[in-house]
Amino acid sequence: MVTGPPWPFDDPISLYEESPAREWGWLRGIWRGRGQVSASRWRLYFVVIVDGEPVGMQDLIGVDFAAFGTVTTFSWLSPETRGRGLGKEIREAVLHLAFAGLGAREASSDAFFDNHASNRVSEALGYQPNGVSWDNRRGEPAEIRQWRLTREHWIKRKRDDIELVAVADCLPVLGIDPPPEG
Ligand SMILES: CC(C)(COP(=O)(O)OP(=O)(O)OC[C@H]1O[C@@H](n2cnc3c(N)ncnc32)[C@H](O)[C@@H]1OP(=O)(O)O)[C@@H](O)C(=O)NCCC(=O)NCCS
Structure with missing residues (x-):
């Protein structure tokens, strides 16, 4: 679980929630992106x-x-x-x-x-x-x-x-x- 720096990502779209909500959010984003090509x-x-x-x-x-x-x-x-x-x-x-x-x-x-x-x-x-x-x-x-x-x-x-x-x-x-x- 990441609770502070170094953050796994540092970008406006990044999710700073704690694990596993962060990973779920990222996975949904990737699947959504692949589905919308x-x-x-x-x-x-x-x-x-x-x-x-x-x-x-x-x-x-x-x-x-x-x-x-x-x-x-x-x-x-x-x-x-x-x-x-x-x-x-x-x-x-x-x-x-x-x-x-x-x-x-x-x-x-x-x-x-x-x-x-x-x-x-x-x-x-x-x-x-x-x-x-x-x-x-x-x-x-x-x-x-x-x-x-x-x-x-x-x-x-x-x-x-x-x-x-x-x-x-x-x-x-x-x-x-x-x-x-x-
Ligand atoms: C951004 C990221 C992908 C760069 O990858 P990296 O492997 O760390 O970078 P590199 O080792 O290839 O270094 C590239 C250059 O940055 C410099 N650099 C690397 N880390 C640095 C730091 N913390 N401070 C200053 N310069 C740094 C290196 O010296 C190198 O410069 P040079 O060509 O003059 O030697 C990685 O650091 C990362 O995952 N960061 C967190 C996620 C993120 O912020 N992504 C970008 C969102 S916009």
């Missing part, structure tokens, strides 16, 4: 597995992707696996899927101003600052830092050791036209 809105929930153990999630979200080509990301890792470079690794993996696999034009991310790990992942991967907004954090207003990574910036530091598997099969359900032949 459509061309106008999808959220892909990837599990992070290290040495056969699930240790976190890396989500990729697209809203009206066919029109805008934009995605957002969300992730969390179990506290004992943080701070070892895994956060950057999983963000790079899902960015590769978004840009190379789905043809995204731009990715965005945001985090509370003092979520140094999340903000640093964005900065280290070449995202540019994209303003601030406010959100509710356990009943208190808190500033959110926003980041964006254009395709142009992603290409400059794109990795060549990430393998995408069976992406073409998934495109129709996400409302994405397959890339032209050749």
